[in-house]
Amino acid sequence: MSLRDAREEAPRAVTMSDVARIAGVSLKTVSNVINDYPHVRPTTRARVTEAIEELGYRVNATARNLRRGRTGLVGLAIPDLGESYFGELANAVVDVADGMGLSVLIEPTRADAASELEVLTNDRRSMTDGLLFSPLLLEATDLRRAVAASPFPIVLLGERVFGVGIDHAVMANIEGTRAATAYLIERGARRIVAAGAPPVREPDPRLVDVAEDGLTRELTTSSEALRLEGYRRALADAGLPFDPDLLLPTGPWRRSTGAAALSDALDADLDFDGVVGFNDAVALGALHTLQIRGVDVPGRVQVIGFDDLDEAAYATPALTTVAPGRVEIAKTALDLLALRLEGSTEPASLRVLPFHISARDTTR
Amino acid sequence: MSLRDAREEAPRAVTMSDVARIAGVSLKTVSNVINDYPHVRPTTRARVTEAIEELGYRVNATARNLRRGRTGLVGLAIPDLGESYFGELANAVVDVADGMGLSVLIEPTRADAASELEVLTNDRRSMTDGLLFSPLLLEATDLRRAVAASPFPIVLLGERVFGVGIDHAVMANIEGTRAATAYLIERGARRIVAAGAPPVREPDPRLVDVAEDGLTRELTTSSEALRLEGYRRALADAGLPFDPDLLLPTGPWRRSTGAAALSDALDADLDFDGVVGFNDAVALGALHTLQIRGVDVPGRVQVIGFDDLDEAAYATPALTTVAPGRVEIAKTALDLLALRLEGSTEPASLRVLPFHISARDTTR
């Protein structure tokens, strides 16, 4: 009815001046009311509020943004919303941003280096105040250059570590995997398979002295390499031998590849009593194979994952996993960004976030 | 270096007038070049382009949006990005929108009726030109009222059907499940379990004459009910009896609930040779249980799902499933929205989209 007619007649939307006119006050006063400026007489405020109500006024965010010079929008560039991990991360970012009065413009980069670069110079960049970026494929040098040239603040988030010079909220890849591995060892596992390890068995030469306290000197590598490093350290901590035969590369970290890797291991009569899945998908796939093959979990083989996806809790048996603190990551990344938005010129910081182990039923 | 200094000194960003000045032309000409207005002399265009290059000019989307009266942003309200189905749907919407020059502001509503309502009157609504909405919990009447009162166009997308009066791009719930069931029947299945059926065993009384051609008279119901209806029809088509014992309610459609439902069925010695999972998660869970229990799939029991998640293709055996045409849904919904954005006052239309069956290895 009236509203529909209104739309058809292409009426001017109601503006602040309409409100001002009806309320018998000036623009400034309406603005004051809307923006909760304290020094407004209660009666005036009431009149304005009433007029707003009556006219169904809503502020025009575009005009406000133009005037203020900011949009309240931040970009979130992630590889793929179809992957549970990124979907859940996006959920977390949106929630946290909401609490800060920010909105999130999510831009999937489709696991494609070109679109990862493109996202930095997109048309959308002029609608956002800053960018949260989770690159997957971009070379560290390309990234560093592009970020340095960007007129807006960028914060990296997620898994990969690219070195200093860029604000960065990362999960504790090394310490998380180390703790996961140690968790199995504490529970009696001695021969622990690393499902999702990188195909190369030597330590990554680029991985130099990776401390997880922000004091890192040089660190440019993949999460595979970082998680492998955590696994190695846990073995070393426990005085257990490092056996390359226990490294199961999977390629992409999916259920199917995890399942296949374990199938192969079983077929090859590999001797093992624990599985560290480098992420939950791989761990869940591994668990699947073990169950089909009739291997008792956790009795004969214990399994632990990494990510704490919702699904992990619902698997049978429920998957023990490293919870990397998605909300913490989101919160830290947004805080870092907010600081830059306020004009901070502090040196870039790398924040490695606390994690914990969600103990469930695939471990003893 | 220079760009960083620039940021620290809080310099005016370069504007169109700067470009105009450097190029020695007027604002209008710069605008013409930027917007690919055809009647610009090549030499002029070159000069402008050069100035743009030199200054590193980027148009200010906010100013443009204010002037144009549109933002080029559409909202996408979906329950939860952590669910693969919605993540993949969001991917599709973003891709299609990209091709239309639109950006997508994704807003998870967290399976909460209040936030589903709230999304319609959000602050973000003044930054978007229209809204794609996939409600899960909202009562049909509430929704209808809210949509009617909205000053911006809304298109519903996804699964539930709310009745006429609202533009709507839906998947073929009934026909898809009917085809899925028929597919198993054609391959010899006779006692087919419906995993994910609603707990009530009577046909939904609200489900009256649901045609899937837009000529629907009355249709206000859940996707559970619609898919059950498809299942019933396929049985009827084949002259097979409808046995309520074969209806396996799961509650939420997840792997875990699908797995549990099949476990119970097996424990109860239920006699069946086919499983129609009401979505892929349920089907995948069912498949999992069947494999653990040593039931030969597809030899002894055939399984088919609904959604065609990426994961379905990677399961072992790969899951046969109904592909509901996510991209088609996205495309149709955005086309519908674009029409309204252009001012169309056509009556609202319900588009039920074509689907197909992705034949894989869980069926013969």
Place this chain on the structure above:
DNA sequence: TTGAAAGCGCTAACAT
């Protein structure tokens, strides 16, 4: 405590 007025950066009539 409120008002007047300028202007954010752009597009699009309207001129020429």
Place this chain on the structure above:
DNA sequence: ATGTTAGCGCTTTCAA
């Protein structure tokens, strides 16, 4: 083919 100019709707000095 290009220039002039008036706003889009808001926030924000500056005054009163």
